[in-house]
Amino acid sequence: MFSLNMPPDPKEMAAIEARRNREKERQKRVFDVRTRVIGVDVGALNSQVEERKLREATERSKEEAYGTSQVQYDLVAQMLEKEEAERTRRLAKKVQDFREQKQQLKNRREFDLWDPNQLWKGFPALHSNSDPYCGPASMQCFSGEDVEKATCLRMQQEQFRCSLEKQIQERQQARIDEMCIDDLHDKLRLAMETRATQLAKLEESCRISMRCAMANANKAQVLPHSWKGMTAEQRAVIKKAQEAQRREKEARRQAERARDTEWESQAKCLAQAAMELEEQERELCAEFRRGLGSFNQQLASEQKAQQNYLNSVIYTNQPTAQYHLQFNTSSR
Numbered sequence: 001m002f003s004l005n006m007p008p009d010p011k012e013m014a015a016i017e018a019r020r021n022r023e024k025e026r027q028k029r030v031f032d033v034r035t036r037v038i039g040v041d042v043g044a045l046n047s048q049v050e051e052r053k054l055r056e057a058t059e060r061s062k063e064e065a066y067g068t069s070q071v072q073y074d075l076v077a078q079m080l081e082k083e084e085a086e087r088t089r090r091l092a093k094k095v096q097d098f099r100e101q102k103q104q105l106k107n108r109r110e111f112d113l114w115d116p117n118q119l120w121k122g123f124p125a126l127h128s129n130s131d132p133y134c135g136p137a138s139m140q141c142f143s144g145e146d147v148e149k150a151t152c153l154r155m156q157q158e159q160f161r162c163s164l165e166k167q168i169q170e171r172q173q174a175r176i177d178e179m180c181i182d183d184l185h186d187k188l189r190l191a192m193e194t195r196a197t198q199l200a201k202l203e204e205s206c207r208i209s210m211r212c213a214m215a216n217a218n219k220a221q222v223l224p225h226s227w228k229g230m231t232a233e234q235r236a237v238i239k240k241a242q243e244a245q246r247r248e249k250e251a252r253r254q255a256e257r258a259r260d261t262e263w264e265s266q267a268k269c270l271a272q273a274a275m276e277l278e279e280q281e282r283e284l285c286a287e288f289r290r291g292l293g294s295f296n297q298q299l300a301s302e303q304k305a306q307q308n309y310l311n312s313v314i315y316t317n318q319p320t321a322q323y324h325l326q327f328n329t330s331s332r
Helices: 010-031 042-102 149-218 232-314 321-325
Strands: none
Touching (some): 149 232
16 A cells, blocks of 8 residues: 655645635735725725715804804894883883973872871961960860861862963964964975976976077078067967977876876786785695695605515514624635
């Protein structure tokens, strides 16, 4: 029999060792997450990272701008609130000053009826025995007596009469002022109309004079020593020119009135069209919202049915831990 204890071939052993080394390097390259490049586009990943950074920077800048605008709006709102509070405070101060100056308690007509110091201001019944140091035992003042009642009534009547006269005078003065204002408005309107008429007449006379001057310049020159006035033909020409001017002016007025009427009708039509467009837009928006709601409901139903199908039909066999352990055991 032949002996099988032959020494190994050095070349074959070197090739086997080289394959082992390459397999180890490949496993290191495949299983190392940091250096693994198989099936990955590094350029695309880097571009995605740069895009994400740019997007985040843009969002941060937008948020900073929004924050700056919000701060400015807050400052403006605070300034407006301060102005409103200051305006309210000034108004309250004016009201309080008016009450303190014009509506004092002692200035009212009926103040003497419920004056808390009325008894201290009263006079005793007997003027001859008006000793302020006499008490009730001296029988100087009795309950129910009012020596100055007639005087108080006269004073109240006088105050009421003065107040009534003052109110009547104020009303008369207000009526007179109103009449004066109306008179001034009428005078101003009349003066403006008169001035406009005068300007129109002056313009018309200037226009007529210019046309007459041009007409006379086109005719033969008239000698001063032989001038005998305007002829009938000249007067007829002037009247004809004036009539033509009047018709032209009337035509312009009618054209302006027609143009104004046309503008008003167009404005009304545009307003009506805008209202109709707004109504159509509202209807379309409502219809779109209704359609979107129904579409979302249908989409939700379909997604729910798809998820139920996946859970009940497709994903019925849940993988075990042994199933996952078979991966990443070789570089091939």
